[in-house]
Amino acid sequence: MKVLVPVKRVLDYNIKARANAEGSAVELSGLKMSMNPFDEIAVEAALRLKEAGHAAEIIAVSCGVTACQETLRTAMALGADRSILVQTDMELEPLAVAKLLRQLILREQPGLVICGKQAIDDDSNQTGQMLAALLGWAQATFASRLDFTPGASRVEVTREIDGGLETLSVALPAVITTDLRLNEPRYATLPNIMKAKKKPLETLTPQALGVDVTPRLQLLRVAEPPPRKGGVLVSDVAQLVDKLKNEVKVI
Amino acid sequence: MTQILVIAEHDNLHLKAATRHVLSAAQALGGAIHVLIAGFGCESVVASASQLPGVEQVLHCEEASLAEGGAENLAQLVATLAAEYTHILAPATAFGKNWTPRLAALLDVAQISDIIRVDGPDTFTRPIYAGSLWATLRSSDPIKVVTVRPSAFEAVPETGGAAPVLQRPGVPDSRLTHRTGLTLTHSSRPELEAARVVVSGGRGLGSAENYQALLEPLADKLNAALGASRAAVDSGYVSNDYQVGQTGKIVAPDLYLAIGISGAIQHLAGMKSSRVIVAINKDPDAPIFGVADYGLVGDLHTLVPALTAAL
Ligand SMILES: Cc1cc2nc3c(=O)[nH]c(=O)nc-3n(C[C@H](O)[C@H](O)[C@H](O)COP(=O)(O)OP(=O)(O)OC[C@H]3O[C@@H](n4cnc5c(N)ncnc54)[C@H](O)[C@@H]3O)c2cc1C
Ligand SMILES: Cc1cc2nc3c(=O)[nH]c(=O)nc-3n(C[C@H](O)[C@H](O)[C@H](O)COP(=O)(O)OP(=O)(O)OC[C@H]3O[C@@H](n4cnc5c(N)ncnc54)[C@H](O)[C@@H]3O)c2cc1C
Numbered sequence: 001m002k003v004l005v006p007v008k009r010v011l012d013y014n015i016k017a018r019a020n021a022e023g024s025a026v027e028l029s030g031l032k033m034s035m036n037p038f039d040e041i042a043v044e045a046a047l048r049l050k051e052a053g054h055a056a057e058i059i060a061v062s063c064g065v066t067a068c069q070e071t072l073r074t075a076m077a078l079g080a081d082r083s084i085l086v087q088t089d090m091e092l093e094p095l096a097v098a099k100l101l102r103q104l105i106l107r108e109q110p111g112l113v114i115c116g117k118q119a120i121d122d123d124s125n126q127t128g129q130m131l132a133a134l135l136g137w138a139q140a141t142f143a144s145r146l147d148f149t150p151g152a153s154r155v156e157v158t159r160e161i162d163g164g165l166e167t168l169s170v171a172l173p174a175v176i177t178t179d180l181r182l183n184e185p186r187y188a189t190l191p192n193i194m195k196a197k198k199k200p201l202e203t204l205t206p207q208a209l210g211v212d213v214t215p216r217l218q219l220l221r222v223a224e225p226p227p228r229k230g231g232v233l234v235s236d237v238a239q240l241v242d243k244l245k246n247e248v249k250v251i
Numbered sequence: 252m253t254q255i256l257v258i259a260e261h262d263n264l265h266l267k268a269a270t271r272h273v274l275s276a277a278q279a280l281g282g283a284i285h286v287l288i289a290g291f292g293c294e295s296v297v298a299s300a301s302q303l304p305g306v307e308q309v310l311h312c313e314e315a316s317l318a319e320g321g322a323e324n325l326a327q328l329v330a331t332l333a334a335e336y337t338h339i340l341a342p343a344t345a346f347g348k349n350w351t352p353r354l355a356a357l358l359d360v361a362q363i364s365d366i367i368r369v370d371g372p373d374t375f376t377r378p379i380y381a382g383s384l385w386a387t388l389r390s391s392d393p394i395k396v397v398t399v400r401p402s403a404f405e406a407v408p409e410t411g412g413a414a415p416v417l418q419r420p421g422v423p424d425s426r427l428t429h430r431t432g433l434t435l436t437h438s439s440r441p442e443l444e445a446a447r448v449v450v451s452g453g454r455g456l457g458s459a460e461n462y463q464a465l466l467e468p469l470a471d472k473l474n475a476a477l478g479a480s481r482a483a484v485d486s487g488y489v490s491n492d493y494q495v496g497q498t499g500k501i502v503a504p505d506l507y508l509a510i511g512i513s514g515a516i517q518h519l520a521g522m523k524s525s526r527v528i529v530a531i532n533k534d535p536d537a538p539i540f541g542v543a544d545y546g547l548v549g550d551l552h553t554l555v556p557a558l559t560a561a562l
Contacts, residue, residue, distance in 0.1 A: 011380070013517070016380075016383055016516065017379070017380035017383045017384055018383075018384070019384055026379070026380065026384060093361050094352065094361075094362070095355065095356060095359075095360075095361050095362075098356060117498075118498065120380070120381065120497065121379065121380055122379050123364070123365065123378070123379055123380070123381070123497065124352075124362070124364045125348045125352070125364055125365075126352035126355070126362050126364060127352070128352075129322065129349065129350070129351075129352035129353045129356070130352045130353065130355065130356035130362075131356075132322075132323075132353060133326060133352070133353040133354075133356035133357050134356050137427070138323060138425075138427035138428045139322055139323070139349075139353065139427075139428070140428065141322070141348070141349050142345060142349075144491065156431065158432070160345070160491045160492070161345045161346070161492075162344055162345040162346065162444075162492060162500070163435040163436060163492055164433070164434045164435040164436045164490065164491075164492050165432075165433075165434045165490075165491070166430060166432065166433050166434075167430065167431045167432030167433070168321075168428045168429065168430055168431065169428065169429050169430075169431045170427070170428050171426070171427045171428065174427075179491075179498075180481065180485070180498060181484075181485065181491060215361075216360065216361035216390060216391055216392050217361050217363070217388045217389065217390055217391070218388065218389045218390075218391065219386060219387070219388055220374065220387045220388065220389055221386070221387040222379075222384050222385070222386050222387075223384065223385055223387075224383075224384060224385075225378070225382065225383075225384070225385050228523060228528075228542050228544075230541070231528070231540070231542075231543045231544040231545055231546060232544075232545060232546070233535075233540070233545075233546045233547070233548060234545050234546065234547055236547075237547070237554060237557040237558050237561050238561060240529065240545055240547055240558065241558070241561045241562065243545055244506070244527070244529070244545070248526075248527045248544070250448070250505045250506040250526070250527050251448075251473065251506065251562065
């Protein structure tokens, strides 16, 4: 079975995002970009399936600007076998990404797609589910555990839901999206980073895949939320209780 | 004409409070509001829904394939109803997030996730980058599929309406997924996302034993829900459904107590809209003090029992 892992290049999670001076977009120039943390978990999940003999080949895919090649090299340094960049300078919405991924999946015929549950820039939490719908496949979002039985036509997935955990029996092929506790991703070693430079990276375009990626949403404004006004330090518990009772009256 | 379909969240027995928050976003849009109850053996939920104020009609789909609220069947069902509506709204909870993108893809429209403000019939504001920024977006799609952040909209009351109920056919089971296990955390405490007071603990507590011994008595005194940082969940102090933050639950209670939590941006994303924030931390430079209304610097092992005793 082939496993396809979409990986997104995002602003590093340690960096605070700011709006540009015009308030028309997020200021990204010159800032450190990294692989979306949920996608690192997705790559790790795919690697473990390969190591356990359930997966034969891992293909990483990224959609976006040329610099997404770095993200794909990272995925290959971690152990993905090859990768595909769908290169475009257009802003891609989740529906467009899902349509691009569908075209690649029709070509590559993977048995499983593992996505991150959300990208930490737009926090949309959509792409995996949209892809599953477009393919008519089963989905299992927010996965915290995967149980594969060799040769089985279904996989057991445990999901993090609001009240606790749910386990689903999921027909293959399927789209799984990763939650934080699925695994702890490994780090790339120097020899593997070197090896990744020689692994195949194919570049395609939305046009070549026949996908219209025209946005459906227009961004009118990006702004900092109204700041919380600074608070005070209280000297002891008695003063805290007094403030809560008499100043803001919440208890 | 604005025609809104709100998809109710429920467990076949009870209507979840999130639905009443979504209704208030629907009312902000204006127009006729219908509520869909899709499930199996969910008559009591239908009865509750028909009493919600401002609802013109309740649609009731009763079908075994809808019992578990699985994404494949539910998205298919809502897709068959969608043509009559301009807006389809659901809560941005684990339930809503799971199936709404599937619906949007079936309808070939964009989804607008996790809105915190309605700016117009096609314009919405939503947080991005863990709430560091707010983006205002306009949709050009004929049907707007929108998930609503419950804590950003006041809940409508439970009663006051008397909407008629219309039975609608369900959909056949896709058989793509079925549930084989369900472990729900049972707690006598208020629901985390609906609680008036939340007591949240972080890695500073040091162990599951300390978390329980220090925070439970405090939460009892305040009739509070318990929450946690990711570090506390990852360290096994409490289960995943306690996590507050960018990738956990978003809460906005009247009072949020952050105990032994440093205040990473991903945590702040889940609680910084709380009305009053109290932080207890031994590090005076901890970022949590930057958002706290009242900060208490010191050792939580002595401060928390002292606070519990003082209440
Ligand atoms: C401030 C701001 C304004 C924007 N304005 C516009 C606009 O006006 N018009 C517009 O068209 N776009 C715009 N965009 C870009 C666009 O909205 C996002 O790229 C898109 O919403 C993707 O959402 P997400 O990454 O949160 O998806 P999610 O659904 O959260 O992503 C989940 C998973 O899907 C996969 N995935 C997602 N994207 C990719 C990818 N590119 N390559 C590979 N895998 C991927 C990953 O596995 C990821 O973990 C804007 C972005 C920002 C930050
Ligand atoms: C993709 C991604 C998503 C994430 N999502 C979330 C999320 O949804 N929610 C979330 O919470 N985090 C999330 N995180 C993690 C986040 O970045 C932080 O790592 C986490 O919030 C830290 O938890 P903490 O404050 O409990 O631990 P720490 O940062 O270790 O802070 C512990 C605090 O306890 C204090 N302390 C220690 N001992 C005492 C004592 N005796 N008395 C008083 N104070 C004491 C310390 O001074 C310190 O400030 C995410 C991270 C990533 C990369």
